[in-house]
Amino acid sequence: MVEHLSLASSTRSSREFKSPEKELQGQRTPSHIPVLAATPPRFMAAPSPGLGVSPSPRSSISRSLSRSVSPSKQSFFLTKDSNVRTEQWDYESRFQTIESQFQNMAKKVDNTISEKEGLQESINQFKNKISELESIRLQLTTNNTRLQSELDECRGKFTSASLALEECRRAHSFEADDLRRKHRNTTEDLRDEHRRELEKMKKENDNAADKSRKDFETEVEKLIKLHQNELDELQRKLKVEVAEEKSKRAQEFDELQKQWASKLHGVDIDLDAKEREAQKVRGELSIITTDLERERLIKGSLQEKLSEAAGNNIALETANREMKAKIDFLESDNQAQSNSFAELHRRMQEAIESAAQANEKLRVEETLRRKLHNQVQELKGNIRVFCRVRPTLASSEIEPANIAYPDCETDSKEVAVRGPEQRTALGNVTTSNNSFSFDRVFGPTSQNAEVFEEISQLVQSALDGYNVCIFCYGQTGSGKTYTMSSPDGMIPRAVQQIYAEATRLEEKGWKYRMDGSFVEVYNENINDLLGKSEDLDKKKLEIRHDTAKKQTIITDVTTVELDGPDRVDEMLKRASNNRSVAATKANERSSRSHSVFILKLVGVNSITGERSEGTLNLVDLAGSERLAHSQAQGERLKETQSINKSLSCLGDVINALGSAKENAHIPYRNSKLTYLLQYSLGGNSKTLMFVMVSPDQAHLQETITSLKFATKVHNTHIGTAKKQTKTKD
Numbered sequence: 001m002v003e004h005l006s007l008a009s010s011t012r013s014s015r016e017f018k019s020p021e022k023e024l025q026g027q028r029t030p031s032h033i034p035v036l037a038a039t040p041p042r043f044m045a046a047p048s049p050g051l052g053v054s055p056s057p058r059s060s061i062s063r064s065l066s067r068s069v070s071p072s073k074q075s076f077f078l079t080k081d082s083n084v085r086t087e088q089w090d091y092e093s094r095f096q097t098i099e100s101q102f103q104n105m106a107k108k109v110d111n112t113i114s115e116k117e118g119l120q121e122s123i124n125q126f127k128n129k130i131s132e133l134e135s136i137r138l139q140l141t142t143n144n145t146r147l148q149s150e151l152d153e154c155r156g157k158f159t160s161a162s163l164a165l166e167e168c169r170r171a172h173s174f175e176a177d178d179l180r181r182k183h184r185n186t187t188e189d190l191r192d193e194h195r196r197e198l199e200k201m202k203k204e205n206d207n208a209a210d211k212s213r214k215d216f217e218t219e220v221e222k223l224i225k226l227h228q229n230e231l232d233e234l235q236r237k238l239k240v241e242v243a244e245e246k247s248k249r250a251q252e253f254d255e256l257q258k259q260w261a262s263k264l265h266g267v268d269i270d271l272d273a274k275e276r277e278a279q280k281v282r283g284e285l286s287i288i289t290t291d292l293e294r295e296r297l298i299k300g301s302l303q304e305k306l307s308e309a310a311g312n313n314i315a316l317e318t319a320n321r322e323m324k325a326k327i328d329f330l331e332s333d334n335q336a337q338s339n340s341f342a343e344l345h346r347r348m349q350e351a352i353e354s355a356a357q358a359n360e361k362l363r364v365e366e367t368l369r370r371k372l373h374n375q376v377q378e379l380k381g382n383i384r385v386f387c388r389v390r391p392t393l394a395s396s397e398i399e400p401a402n403i404a405y406p407d408c409e410t411d412s413k414e415v416a417v418r419g420p421e422q423r424t425a426l427g428n429v430t431t432s433n434n435s436f437s438f439d440r441v442f443g444p445t446s447q448n449a450e451v452f453e454e455i456s457q458l459v460q461s462a463l464d465g466y467n468v469c470i471f472c473y474g475q476t477g478s479g480k481t482y483t484m485s486s487p488d489g490m491i492p493r494a495v496q497q498i499y500a501e502a503t504r505l506e507e508k509g510w511k512y513r514m515d516g517s518f519v520e521v522y523n524e525n526i527n528d529l530l531g532k533s534e535d536l537d538k539k540k541l542e543i544r545h546d547t548a549k550k551q552t553i554i555t556d557v558t559t560v561e562l563d564g565p566d567r568v569d570e571m572l573k574r575a576s577n578n579r580s581v582a583a584t585k586a587n588e589r590s591s592r593s594h595s596v597f598i599l600k601l602v603g604v605n606s607i608t609g610e611r612s613e614g615t616l617n618l619v620d621l622a623g624s625e626r627l628a629h630s631q632a633q634g635e636r637l638k639e640t641q642s643i644n645k646s647l648s649c650l651g652d653v654i655n656a657l658g659s660a661k662e663n664a665h666i667p668y669r670n671s672k673l674t675y676l677l678q679y680s681l682g683g684n685s686k687t688l689m690f691v692m693v694s695p696d697q698a699h700l701q702e703t704i705t706s707l708k709f710a711t712k713v714h715n716t717h718i719g720t721a722k723k724q725t726k727t728k729d
């Protein structure tokens with residue numbers, strides 16, 4: 001290290017150090033350029049003796065300096081071409097400076113020389129060390145060579161071992177491959193066999209399932225067809241028989257009446273004719289009598305002519321006799337007429353009797369009709385679901401949703417709704433197609449009359465002694481109130497039909513009493529919509545159940561006897577007024593509460609002694625929109641929560657009814673609505689749900705939710721309904 005440093009410094013010195021002669025030669029410039037010539041040489045370090053520099057630098061430097069310095073002071077031009085004069089440099093002082101620098105330099109050289117000696121010593125030490133190290137290195141090299149040979153030997157061994165191992169591995173791998181191949185072949189064989197076995201089993205299974213399904217289906221179809229045919233046949237026969245019987249009886253009756261009337265008419269005419277003849281005869285008789293009298297008078301005067309007139313008299317007497325015979329004949333003809341009248345009377349009595357028999361037969365047939373009607377209703381299922389899509393409102397400029405009616409030309413049971421657009425992870429836009437199927441789907445062009453036609457059979461059932469519940473489900477603005485309570489909605493039409501039917505049944509001995517009440521379930525409270533408006537939300541109405549009679553009673557509720565179809569309009573108006581008083585906006589209250597129109601129908605047949613009690617519940621449910629979607633707060637939040645609760649309870653009850661075994665718990669008590677409808681939902685009742693649908697794209701999500709809820713209800717099967725008919729003791 002030290003050696004290296006000294007070498008570097010000596011190199012630098014050789015580069016920087018110039019001999020004073022050379023220096024002075026370089027300064028041998030024209031005398032008028034003193035600046036360059038006067039630059040003193042720089043002594044950075046002493047030159048190394050090993051590099052061929054003069055061993056006595058100090059003497060050579062002083063020599064050159066003494067040669068170059070001239071003490072005289074002269075004036076020079078600044079440059080060769082300049083005429084500016086400058087004074088000659090002060091060589092004395094410069095010489096002194098250089099002398100002192102030289103001294104310093106000489107000192108440094110001495111130091112360096114002593115340093116060099118120290119370094120030389122160190123170099124010698126290092127050389128010794130190097131030779132020592134060299135001997136160690138030689139030893140190590142010998143060791144290394146030995147180890148290398150050992151290592152080579154080991155490597156040779158390792159290579160042979162590796163080769164042996166590789167050989168072994170290869171052999172093992174071949175073996176493993178063989179085994180694997182064998183195993184794979186065996187597995188594949190087994191798998192093939194297993195697949196074949198499975199396919200065979202599956203085929204057998206499928207065939208068996210197909211066969212049994214087909215058998216079952218054909219059996220079911222056969223049974224249904226048979227039943228349907230029987231039913232159709234029965235109905236057809238019944239209709240034909242009734243029509244035939246009716247027309248026969250009517251014909252007979254008409255004929256009899258006609259015969260009787262024509263006979264009576266003939267008899268009357270005959271009687272008149274006979275009367276006229278008798279009158280005529282009587283008139284002739286009186287004429288003859290007068291004649292006779294005159295003749296008798298004349299006889300006296302014509303005594304003489306008596307003999308002449310005797311012949312005349314005999315002739316007259318003969319004529320008189322003839323006349324009498326004629327009168328007798330006429331009188332005997334009158335008797336025949338009386339006899340035929342009596343005969344006619346008897347036949348008329350017979351006709352009346354057979355008409356009474358026909359009426360009796362009709363009554364029996366009416367009972368049979370009811371039975372068949374309810375059999376048909378039961379076959380259709382005790383809970384039915386109809387879907388109605390309202391038309392797009394003229395005022396709305398909202399985009400319509402994509403709703404299709406695939407079988408509108410045939411069954412009208414399906415509705416397909418295109419779901420909202422969804423973006424996949426890859427960024428593609430997709431839409432789902434949601435298809436729903438119900439007992440009947442009414443499109444936007446359907447009218448209330450058409451809808452009512454489908455439910456009129458259920459209304460008939462209420463008259464026949466069943467509990468019927470028809471409710472409308474759907475979001476706000478989907479058309480529930482329009483369907484239920486508009487002037488030509490289901491409520492007025494149902495009442496009209498019931499009234500017309502009750503009047504028709506009067507001839508068959510039935511007398512009905514109809515009592516209507518109208519209540520509202522608002523925030524889990526029952527309000528009387530026919531009571532005073534100021535009592536709304538204040539008066540507490542309670543629901544009581546008569547478990548023995550299976551009847552629901554609402555305490556203090558207003559009940560109106562519907563003695564004519566017009567009364568229902570009054571009721572609806574009153575209810576609507578009460579609701580609009582309670583709400584700030586007219587439509588607000590109806591959207592936020594459930595309204596229940598209850599019609600109790602009690603019928604008594606004075607001829608057969610039968611009694612029937614049925615209830616028709618027409619329910620307009622509150623808007624079904626979800627809590628998150630409505631973003632309700634405060635009072636509204638409470639309303640929405642209670643609506644959602646009661647609607648979900650309704651779903652739970654229907655679900656429980658569908659899945660429950662006999663006597664299982666049905667959670668009617670979980671909400672006021674289901675508790676109120678306890679005897680009109682399930683076992684002894686017939687239920688119809690309308691799911692109302694808005695056609696707007698903005699309501700699409702709610703529409704799909706409503707249709708899904710309705711599908712659940714539609715898939716529920718509720719047990720057979722029972723008629724509440726009692727016979728007189």
Ligand SMILES: Nc1ncnc2c1ncn2[C@@H]1O[C@H](COP(=O)(O)OP(=O)(O)OP(=O)(O)O)[C@@H](O)[C@H]1O
Pocket residue numbers: 389390391393444446474475476477478479480481482483587590591592621622623692
């Ligand atoms: N089938 C239809 N034909 C014509 N207009 C209809 C039909 N259905 C509903 N509408 C109209 O749509 C609007 C909303 O209907 P409606 O008030 O019956 O809805 P809703 O579901 O009962 O609402 P809410 O829950 O607020 O009571 C009304 O203006 C109604 O006249």
